[in-house]
Amino acid sequence: MSFKIKSYEKPKLKNPILIEGLPGMGNVGKIAVDFMIEHMQAKKFIEISSHNFPNSVFVNEKNLIELPKIAMYYKNTKDNSIMFLAGDVQPTDEKSCYAFCEEILDVVEKYKAIEVITLGGIGLPENPKKPAVYKTGNDRKLIDKYKAKQVSTSLYGFVGPIIGVSGVLLGLSAERKIPAISFLAETFGHPxxxxxxxxxxxxxxxxxNLNLKLNLKELDVEILGIEDDAELEKDFLKKIKQFPLQRKDTTYIG
Structure with a gap:
């Protein structure tokens, strides 16, 4: 068995764009794509399972197990149809990653997608206060098309190889002459x-750039919560380190 593909419907799409966000560094891409799927109310139209996925199961909200799957969703907007590639896993090795990406690009060609976007993270030794975003791809016109002040194209010598589906999709898209771009955001490189x-x-x-009409305030609230938790943890660890210096008597472990 390579990949088992289950189709839920055959949507009518207009100049579709694929956006990929699978688990990776900081789960940056996964968080972004999952947010878009939820807030744009995208519909699942393909589900993929495979023996090439990790040899594990997940426990769902009903306390039942599920095999790992990757799914494709779609949402029709005014200008384009957006296809999303989302899931909780990636293929486990190089060969299966290439095979998986070929399967995805077969779907991309079937629906005549005009471009592919992959998302990921760049691991840093410290948590950046204001993460920078970088872009690269296989087509200069597409790279120049996506404009934003905070996005840099100066990756050479700073970013290493783009590993996994986010990288391989770019390379294999080039072989099929499908324009593809990747956005990579800085994040803390802790697992x-x-x-x-x-x-x-x-x-x-x-x-x-895509006029998605997303309200990002919910993410802002979540970021504040995470930062508050991080500060509390930092203060707690600081106190723990000071504790032996402040107490001359017996200390306890437990």
Whole structure:
């Protein structure tokens, strides 16, 4: 078995654009795409399962297990139809990643998509206060088309290889002559960190360029909550470190 594709419907799409956001550094792309799917009320039209996905199951809200799946959603807007690629996993190795991306690009060609957008994060040793966003791709015209003051094209020597679906989709799109671009936001390179601030910066760029009419205030509230939690944790750890210096008597572990 390679990939099992289940179709829910065959939507009528107008000049569709694919936006990919699967798990990765800080889950920046996943957070951004999941936010768009929820707030634009996008509809699922394809579900993909495979033995090439991680050998695990997830426990859902009903306390039942589910095999990992990746899905495609769509939303028709005034100017374009937007297709989203979302899920909780990526293919487990290089060969399956390439095969998976070819399957996705078959769908892209089937619906005559005009461009592909991939989203991801750039890991830093510290959490950036204002994450910078970078763009690269396989087509200079497409890169120049997406304009925003906070987006830089100076990646060479700073960003290493773009690993996983976010990178391979760009390369394989070039082979099929499909214009593709990637937006990468800075985030804290810790495995447990959620790059909500980086996702917010990418969403702002997409919102303005694609006229998605997203209200990003909900993310702003979440960012404030995360920052408050981080400050509390920082203060707590600081107090813990000082505690042995302040107490000369017996200390306890537990």
């Amino acid at each position: 447990n960190h959620l790059g909500v601030k980086g996702a917010r910066e990418i969403l702002d760029v997409l919102n303005k």
